[in-house]
Amino acid sequence: DAMVIQNPRYQVTQFGKPVTLSCSQTLNHNVMYWYQQKSSQAPKLLFHYYDKDFNNEADTPDNFQSRRPNTSFCFLDIRSPGLGDAAMYLCATRTRNTDTQYFGPGTRLTVL
Amino acid sequence: DQQVKQNSPSLSVQEGRISILNCDYTNSMFDYFLWYKKYPAEGPTFLISISSIKDKNEDGRFTVFLNKSAKHLSLHIVPSQPGDSAVYFCAANPNRDYGGATNKLIFGTGTLLAVQP
Numbered sequence: 001d002a003m004v005i006q007n008p009r010y011q012v013t014q015f016g017k018p019v020t021l022s023c024s025q026t027l028n029h030n031v032m033y034w035y036q037q038k039s040s041q042a043p044k045l046l047f048h049y050y051d052k053d054f055n056n057e058a059d060t061p062d063n064f065q066s067r068r069p070n071t072s073f074c075f076l077d078i079r080s081p082g083l084g085d086a087a088m089y090l091c092a093t094r095t096r097n098t099d100t101q102y103f104g105p106g107t108r109l110t111v112l
Numbered sequence: 113d114q115q116v117k118q119n120s121p122s123l124s125v126q127e128g129r130i131s132i133l134n135c136d137y138t139n140s141m142f143d144y145f146l147w148y149k150k151y152p153a154e155g156p157t158f159l160i161s162i163s164s165i166k167d168k169n170e171d172g173r174f175t176v177f178l179n180k181s182a183k184h185l186s187l188h189i190v191p192s193q194p195g196d197s198a199v200y201f202c203a204a205n206p207n208r209d210y211g212g213a214t215n216k217l218i219f220g221t222g223t224l225l226a227v228q229p
Contacts, residue, residue, distance in 0.1 A: 004155070006155075033216070040121070040221065040222075041221055042218075042219040042220055042222070043156070043219045044219075045216055045218075090155055090156070094215075099144055099146065099215060099217070100161065101158070103155030103157065105154050106154075
């Protein structure tokens with residue numbers, strides 16, 4: 001089945017230790033999104049790729065970076081995680097000419 | 113400031129009855145809305161959507177109503193089933209460029225629906 005896959009599902013890192021979260025998709029969608037969701041809050045868009053074009057949200061901290069080496073994969077790099085970065089990170093994709101986004105299961109990040 | 117608001121954090125309904133989940137938005141320029149459903153340990157899944165040119169969209173047991181003058185939409189589930197128990201997110205597209213590069217979604221905080229057998 002075509003899907004959006006996120007690895008790992010659970011990630012534990014230490015304060016200040018860089019961490020990379022992975023997203024892959026078999027849908028061949030050209031747009032990929034990264035969201036941060038904290039407990040009882042709305043998913044918050046961090047950035048997205050439209051094909052190879054990177055679009056950063058204005059309030060996304062510089063600590064968060066992203067890479068998209070090809071259509072199928074997108075990575076979220078957190079350069080120096082702080083305690084406030086502990087959250088669920090959701091990856092989503094969509095194809096052109098639609099509004100519907102398809103989400104992966106998320107990665108739960110814990111910062112010790 | 114929240115542009116999409118779901119003021120009820122939770123809702124409990126008996127099986128077979130109607131569930132009504134509400135959502136308010138602040139910007140009258142928003143013209144496309146979606147509902148997502150999320151089970152624990154899974155990502156949100158698309159449920160139903162509505163464009164501002166309509167005031168109602170129906171898909172099986174799920175109906176979304178849009179009241180543009182009130183900047184309010186609601187999701188009706190009839191009849192409710194225990195498997196509908198999940199968190200429901202309302203989302204709006206604030207800058208609809210018909211699938212283009214700036215197309216994105218703003219989410220509400222979600223409503224936890226519990227359907228009691």
